[in-house]
Amino acid sequence: MIFKTLATAKAITDKIGPNILDSIFPASCPLCGEGVANAHTLCGECYDQLPNAPEAYCLRCGGDTVKAELGCGRCLVVNDSPDRVYFPFTYNRGIAKLLVGYKFADYSEWCRLIANLCWLRLQEDLCWEEPDIILPVPLHPWRFIARRYNQSALLAGELAKKLDRPMVTNGLKRIKMTKPQTHLSQLGRVANVQDAFKADHNKVTGRAILLVDDVFTTGATMTSAVKELKRAGAKRVSVLCVARTLKE
């Protein structure tokens, strides 16, 4: 176990590269506090405990399926799904700690760590996607003022650097002040985010887009955003969410 852990830590370190600041400010794992070789990494043990993506979900809409498949029954009938969804992780306590801290507790610098973790899992798929632009799921302007940063834009920015593609923050705007989705039913969620987004045709028409967000629960927000991007003429819209929740 210890050798596996050390090997994993080395693999993470080698991939992410050294940082001179680490020698001045020793880095620690944000999940357990253990010392780590480089900032923006987890220790090997915490990394090993991160759960893979769920095994069975539709690779287009992210919905539950019996086995992973490219297009479930719904996707065949209703044409508002993304072209592809990517989830590096299933939502669990470790991922929740990272995402909640990153989103609400002002640990915005964790975006580099989260982007590094996504990259470790999905580098090949994301390079294959060859998106023209990276788009974050936008916050409503009032929510942006309250939170001071859009966590999805920070993450999208880090992924854009890795993919060497531009991040376009104003390609999609949130024009409706939606309620938090957490306590709504599936139908309530769909209604809540219906017509919530407005795309800028000049920035998205004819483009292959990678749309980035943190957590995927029912996909209602993503579906609404994808629908608007496709309506505005996007050539392809793929979605990356850091973690997908499991059905309760």
Ligand SMILES: [Zn+2]
């Ligand atoms: Zn740790």
Ligand SMILES: [Zn+2]
């Ligand atoms: Zn589907």
